[in-house]
Amino acid sequence: MEFRPIELPIIDLSPLEDNHLDQSEELTKIADSINIACSRFGVFYVTTSSFQLRDQNHIFESSRQFFSLPEEKKNAIPIKPGGFTRGYIGLGNESGSHRFEVKEAFSYGYEWNPNEQPTNSLQGRNKWGDLENILGEQWRNSLNNYYDKMVAIAGLVVKGLEMALGIELKSHCVGGETVSIMRLFKYYPYKNEASVGDDKTENIGSSPHTDWGFLTLVLQQDNVQGLQLFYDGQWWDVPSKPATVVVNCGDYLSLLTRGKYISPLHRVISDGKNERYSTVFFYYPSYDSKIPLIAQSSNELSIFKDQTDKSKTHENDKEELLDVCFGEYITRKWDQVFRSGKQY
Ligand SMILES: O=C(O)CCC(=O)C(=O)O
Numbered sequence: 001m002e003f004r005p006i007e008l009p010i011i012d013l014s015p016l017e018d019n020h021l022d023q024s025e026e027l028t029k030i031a032d033s034i035n036i037a038c039s040r041f042g043v044f045y046v047t048t049s050s051f052q053l054r055d056q057n058h059i060f061e062s063s064r065q066f067f068s069l070p071e072e073k074k075n076a077i078p079i080k081p082g083g084f085t086r087g088y089i090g091l092g093n094e095s096g097s098h099r100f101e102v103k104e105a106f107s108y109g110y111e112w113n114p115n116e117q118p119t120n121s122l123q124g125r126n127k128w129g130d131l132e133n134i135l136g137e138q139w140r141n142s143l144n145n146y147y148d149k150m151v152a153i154a155g156l157v158v159k160g161l162e163m164a165l166g167i168e169l170k171s172h173c174v175g176g177e178t179v180s181i182m183r184l185f186k187y188y189p190y191k192n193e194a195s196v197g198d199d200k201t202e203n204i205g206s207s208p209h210t211d212w213g214f215l216t217l218v219l220q221q222d223n224v225q226g227l228q229l230f231y232d233g234q235w236w237d238v239p240s241k242p243a244t245v246v247v248n249c250g251d252y253l254s255l256l257t258r259g260k261y262i263s264p265l266h267r268v269i270s271d272g273k274n275e276r277y278s279t280v281f282f283y284y285p286s287y288d289s290k291i292p293l294i295a296q297s298s299n300e301l302s303i304f305k306d307q308t309d310k311s312k313t314h315e316n317d318k319e320e321l322l323d324v325c326f327g328e329y330i331t332r333k334w335d336q337v338f339r340s341g342k343q344y
């Protein structure tokens with residue numbers, strides 16, 4: 001089945017960088033573009049002078065190095081159930097639905113200082129195992145540098161959102177970089193008996209979902225299609241663009257804006273031929289944030305769905321959210337999508 005590409009705005013965030021001279025006209029233009037994109041699609045592309053093609057090439061090179069390792073090396077650092085999602089996720093170890101997600105991942109976050117005690121369930125040490133000995137110190141540094149770059153880009157987007165909404169948002173994000181999660185993904189081509197667009201298919205790259213957090217920053221390998229957006233009643237391709245990051249609004253941001261900004265439904269499918277690499281940075285608000293509840297139109301958000309391994313999804317009890325902070329709730333969500341793995 002063929003899908004058409006969607007044309008999303010491309011917003012250059014360079015004028016928001018600290019070293020840029022204040023050009024208020026440019027800033028107003030950015031704020032307007034963000035406002036329109038978030039209200040209409042909940043997705044847009046960003047570029048910035050501090051993220052170049054060499055940065056993109058570098059992270060995908062590091063990602064390939066990891067995924068090329070023998071199974072036993074990757075399996076030595078598995079993520080575990082419980083919601084602290086760092087380490088290797090093998091085929092079948094994660095899904096947002098009853099489907100089999102044909103992907104592998106490496107998940108890591110803020111490089112926690114071993115002398116410091118974590119203060120919540122999303123903080124803690126990355127699982128490098130002995131990868132440093134196998135892939136070299138440079139490998140780990142390149143992943144950590146990439147993490148920092150994505151935190152910085154998320155910060156620029158937050159600045160832009162503050163201008164677009166005319167409200168202060170930074171106080172929601174304090175410490176968010178210590179609980180956010182980076183994923184390196186490798187998707188495998190698969191075939192389904194039914195057509196790919198059919199809801200009954202068993203294999204998928206990533207099940208249709210909305211992201212739970214504040215913002216998601218996706219970088220796609222050039223020229224391999226996979227990410228799709230549900231818009232105006234149908235699925236559209238979101239093509240990769242060199243040195244350009246896809247930004248999704250998350251459920252938290254959508255709720256914070258009382259639904260003004262859309263948390264878009266999206267998925268990943270296979271073109272049936274190619275492996276696909278992407279990186280996905282889930283940028284979270286402060287661990288202790290409360291999830292803003294709104295009465296209407298929030299039932300479609302994945303944050304409120306039960307994503308455990310059942311063929312039907314049903315709503316979580318929203319009452320529960322009144323007592324639990326964002327970080328604790330998200331820890332449970334990661335546990336919901338953990339799977340013990342099976343063959344496909
Ligand atoms: O790999 C991608 O392009 C997107 C994956 C995604 O949407 C997710 O992991 O939440």
Ligand SMILES: [Fe+2]
Binds near residue numbers: 209
């Ligand atoms: Fe997503």
